[in-house]
Amino acid sequence: MTPGPATATPVNPAPVLELADVSISYSGIVPAVVGVDLMVMPGEIVGIIGESGSGKSTLAHSVLGLLPDSAQISGKTLSLNGIDMLGASEQAMRQLRGPAAAMIFQNPMTTFSPMHKLGRQLMDLLWRERGLSNKEKRQKILKALQDVGLPDPAARLEAYPFQLSGGMLQRVAIAAALLMRPSLLVADEPTTALDVTMEAQILHLMHEIRRNAGVSILMISHHLGVIAEICDRVAVMYAGRIVEEGPVDVIFADPRHPYTKALFACEPALIETGATRLPVIGGEVPRPVRIGCGFAGRCPQVLECCCNATPPWVAVGAGNVSHFSRCHRSAP
């Protein structure tokens, strides 16, 4: 397994999404995301894995400016296609949403308005394309629905959302996102609400759209299997911080951060059958902390400095593999 194209040549192309030192807090006091650096290259699938409370969803929503008003973002850079979004007005954000980035949500049932036919909702998404006639728009939508493998797309245009299954609606949601030709697709747990046989199909579809449409994908999931299945690069989030990042095969083969190790140890699919008890990480996920390491309270290898100094972001990869970890133990 070779890493994605972007990681192989990290300097040349401009990143689709770039986050530098981004912090998000609610009501100005409750931190949710602390000092996150992340880059998504064209055509790359980057996974963010984390448990509930890790801030992964907040991070995903911030990319599209979908955070509630009580959230405050600060940091050096948050740019989509090279356009800075930290100072952008709501007006400018609306221009970016769609052509720059689109989102797929966890529950496809709530993605669409229950009161309108799917065809009309998809038509509305093409409001930007004023040059197109309704007939041309319809053709375009049918093509998009075909591309995502929806059976009998013409009939689905006349259907209401509740008439479709979750798996089909998720396909329509992906088609809807792609209609706007985004450079980045943010997928927030897109398969969590689906059955396992449908999950496999949707993951396969996401692979295909990356290959055919060349879109980059930021994949948010708590499911190690999903991340391993489709991502080129993965960032592990814990208590609001990215604690480890690297090519997916490297991270899965050789996790370096104690949290990543513990998380992998808990994954039932990775444990040999016959274990009498399943491993757990003791304690609860803490609130994100601005100083120190969020995992210190549960870490088996905790050091004295873990609580009062934020661990440095250090390269741990062999050779020129871009594998980073945020742990005092890996600091030189």
Place this chain on the structure above:
Amino acid sequence: MMRETALIEANNLSVAVPRSSRWFPSRKPDLDILVDVSVAVKPGEIVCMVGESGSGKTTFGRALLGLVRPSAGQIVFDGTPLPDFSPPSFKRIRREASLLFQDPVTSFDPRQRIASILAEPRRIARSGSVARSEIEELARKAGLVSPLLSKFPHALSGGQARRAAVARALSVVPRLIVADEPTAGLDVSVQGGVLNLFLDIREEFRTSFLIITHNLSIARHVSDRIVILYLGRVLESGPAREIFRAPRHPYTRALLDSEPIPNPAKRREAPPVIGEVPGLAARPSGCEFHTRCAFAQDRCRHERPLQTAISAEHEVACHYPLTPRLTVVGPPPQRLPKTANR
């Protein structure tokens, strides 16, 4: 199946929902949620019932305790069959069995505190102490710290609520625990704790478990036996080790292969099964899985396969069961790296 030793046994249990009202009868046939499901759980055994949405697995768990009224079949508890499916008949089972709901918070009275919720089964059964110290002891057994006892259900985290539900089940020591998706909504780092708790309970009280889940990797670790449900019918049932090593029904195989493997080196080239579960209202003819089955023959479209014993405890409902030899252990062949062919 060893009938004589089963703690609870469902024989050809069916649940059907009438679709026409009594006063305005129509020709619509009843909607079959469960059809002829036979499952037996022995004392101290953990049986996992696995299925996708629409398989009727939740209904089965509820039907065992009479929360959903079965329309046909028989339930045998402790060797004695229930005379009928009226609420009083289920009293005997309800006394000795507990049901863990998929969402534990909704299964608690929102106006009761956790301590009171845990004492509820003892109050109902009028047995056991509800003194604070006893309730604290009960909570401790399930891994709940005592400050949580004075909280209201909605103030608990997912894992805590799950443990509270288990503690309530332990309040009057049950001989059977029916757990509906016991790890749904729990983080990977927490779900192991709940399952370990099940294993501890089994060790201490020899409690039987019927775990209803869609999560195969969970089933692989804790279950002694597996029952695979599809559209309300049992497609395959047997010892967990055997089924995971060599599934005989193509659907079981497809389910096992669909589970994403947390190993980037073992990616799949194509989804193992396409299409989706047909609706209960539009059941396919013959073998109900034939619409999605890669091995379907003409016979599968017309003739429903019967449960056939493959070994002493392993049954499969398929005309052309997979042979163990053909089954590759582990996932299908490795895919080429995505980026290599760009």
Place this chain on the structure above:
Amino acid sequence: MAVIGIDTNPLQSQTREPGWLRRSGRVVSDIFHTPLGGIGITLVVLILVVAVFAQWIAPYNPTAISVKERLAGPSFTHLLGTDQLGRDLFSRVIVGTQTAMMVAISALSIALVAALPLGLIAGYGPRWLDAALILVFDSLSSLPMIMLGLAIVVLLGPGIPTVILVIVLYSVPSYARLVRTQTLSLKSRDFIKAEQAMNASTPRILFNHLLPNVIGPLLILACLDISTVITLEAGLSFLGLGVKPQVPSWGNILSDGFSVIRSTALPVIAGGAPLILATIGFTFFGEALRDALDPKLARERKP
């Protein structure tokens, strides 16, 4: 309910008292924090205090007739003047508050007590019973209020018990319907299913689990209804169908005032203003209470 074991620790028998106190304290402060709620609670407290202490506040006997002073204007001796029989209007308004509250609160309490079991049975009981009860509720609420009142007054004669009976007959169907709807939605919830799976008896489910969960919305509805009931009582009295003419009530003050409205509007204002204030007060209070007790809003406030 068998509570086994000796309660020595106050925390032991799931004491709700501290929680209730703390929570009701929070509810009151929440009501005060909205401007309308503040107005509402102030008016409600004022009205209740006046109603309780009416006999001490009223400077004169509200039924004492003094023909010499009839239709006197406001003065220091008679703050609001007098009516056509020379009775002190201020005293009549104050004691009228007592009448209004007594009628409203007793009528609503009786209605609540009657509606709760009826609604619970309709919602949780067998379907035929539900259908029968719904038929009764619907027939009752389809009768025009005034006709119902007239019929009962003709049968029983005017007076406070009659007014209470009319109000009870009028409000029981709507309260019972609310309880029934709440019960129906609660009964399919998992926690009721869980109780059934634990072998809980029907009375236990009804009174320990359903009742506490339906009573909150019901009390709020009753609070919003107090204003309607006060107007109802005044309306019946105005038409001469309510309390006896000599008993001071807002409706009687209005009714008496109308006959002299060409010479002075004061009695009408004196009878109408408290009616309007009470309506505003209880409506605002009820709405603020509903917002403060809303579980969704309450959940956002951290415990």
